Amino acid sequence: MSRAAEESNRRMLRARDAMDRAYAQPLDVPALARIAHVSQAHFSRTFRATFGETPHRYLQRRRVERAMFLLRETDHSVTAICFEVGFGSTGTFSRTFSDIVGRSPRTYRKESAPTGVPTCFTMAWTRPSG
Amino acid sequence: MFNAITHSQIYVLDQDQALDFYVGKLGLEVAADVDMGFMRWLAVSVPGHPERQILLERPGAPAMSEETAEQVRELVTKGAMGGWLILTTDDCRKTYETLLAKGVEFTEEPTERDYGIDCGFRDPFGNRLRFTQLKTA
Numbered sequence: 001m002s003r004a005a006e007e008s009n010r011r012m013l014r015a016r017d018a019m020d021r022a023y024a025q026p027l028d029v030p031a032l033a034r035i036a037h038v039s040q041a042h043f044s045r046t047f048r049a050t051f052g053e054t055p056h057r058y059l060q061r062r063r064v065e066r067a068m069f070l071l072r073e074t075d076h077s078v079t080a081i082c083f084e085v086g087f088g089s090t091g092t093f094s095r096t097f098s099d100i101v102g103r104s105p106r107t108y109r110k111e112s113a114p115t116g117v118p119t120c121f122t123m124a125w126t127r128p129s130g
Numbered sequence: 131m132f133n134a135i136t137h138s139q140i141y142v143l144d145q146d147q148a149l150d151f152y153v154g155k156l157g158l159e160v161a162a163d164v165d166m167g168f169m170r171w172l173a174v175s176v177p178g179h180p181e182r183q184i185l186l187e188r189p190g191a192p193a194m195s196e197e198t199a200e201q202v203r204e205l206v207t208k209g210a211m212g213g214w215l216i217l218t219t220d221d222c223r224k225t226y227e228t229l230l231a232k233g234v235e236f237t238e239e240p241t242e243r244d245y246g247i248d249c250g251f252r253d254p255f256g257n258r259l260r261f262t263q264l265k266t267a
Contacts, residue, residue, distance in 0.1 A: 006143070009207035013256055016209070017237045050208060119243065120250060120260060 011036040012050040015043070016058065020123070023062045024086040029055060063087060064100045065127040069119070071109040078105045137173070139185040140213030141206050143255045145172050148186045151254050155232045156217075158184075168192055176217070184215065207256045215259045222247040222263035 015036040019027055032055055033043035047055045063085040070081045082093035082105075097105050115122055142148035152158045152174045161183045164171040169192070173183040189202040205211035219225045222240045226249050230236060237258065238250035248262035 006203055006207045009204060010256055013207065013209045013252075014235065017235070017252070021237055021239070118245075119241075120238070120248075 008046060009050055011038060012047050015047065015055065016051065019055070019059045019062055023059060023066055024084065026086070027059060059086075060096055061100060061127050064097050065123065067093070067097060067105065068101065068108060068112070068126065069122070071105055072112045073114050078109070081105070134181065136181060137183050137185055138213070138215075139187050140215065140257055141189050141202055141211060141255075142186045142253070142257070143188065143203055143206060145170055145186055145188050147254055148172070152184075152186065155229065155234060184213075209252070209256045209258060211257070213257050213259075215257070217259070217261040219261045219263050222249060222261065225261060 015032045018032065018035050029040050029044055032047075033040045036043055036047075038046065044055060047058075051058065053061075066085040067081050070076055070084060071078070074081075076084065079090055082090050085093075087093035087096070094104060097108070101108055103111070149160070149172070153160060157177065158174040159177045160172070161175040161180050162171055162173040170188070172186045174186060175181075175183045189206075190196070190199040194202070202211065226236070226240050229251065234251050236249060236251045238260075240247050240249045243262075246262050246264040248260055250258065250260045252258055
């Protein structure tokens with residue numbers, strides 16, 4: 001691997017960190033490409049090659065993970081959580097959540113319990129796979 | 131049996147750049163810096179606590195083949211290799227502001243937890259670090 005590839009990895013990681021940090025904001029490809037200092041076309045392609053999924057999918061799964069966290073650890077309403085994690089409509093939220101988790105947000109809440117493990121680890125480890 | 135952890139290790143891609151970051155920005159101190167010719171033994175510690183050192187190791191020859199070193203470098207820069215260093219501080223928010231002003235890349239702002247206030251950041255290579263202001267009992 002060349003130093004250029006390492007620099008590219010680091011830029012993609014910077015954009016992925018931005019999604020982990022600011023998942024509730026409308027982070028679209030142009031915004032993420034700016035963070036990574038690359039063109040939009042280059043960004044989507046390179047991000048996928050680096051991390052194995054598209055930036056859109058990564059962001060969706062981060063938002064779902066954060067929703068799982070809030071369903072598990074807080075008593076905020078499902079609707080409030082939907083907007084809290086950055087989804088624009090409850091329909092999209094429920095559909096995406098169920099697709100990824102295999103249960104609806106309400107069922108997930110009923111069946112889950114707080115983990116008692118530091119959030120930084122559960123955040124990294126429970127981001128559901130597709 | 132055992133009574134302390136004295137050394138831990140993380141991979142850094144450039145030891146001079148690592149010194150700039152870990153000592154110059156984070157304020158750790160050099161615990162050991164030995165040029166062995168073929169390798170450089172470089173360790174840092176929290177000031178006043180040389181009993182717990184972190185070895186800043188550059189992946190490469192002669193410890194590993196160039197091909198393996200490249201794989202390690204790739205994992206580090208993807209954030210997949212990171213040593214999970216967790217440090218403590220007396221004032222998480224103040225430390226955050228200080229390091230932010232120095233250009234440190236944060237992955238998480240100071241956040242209240244059951245155990246205190248903590249936040250996350252990266253070193254220049256992609257390793258993940260955190261620091262926590264623990265709740266006083």
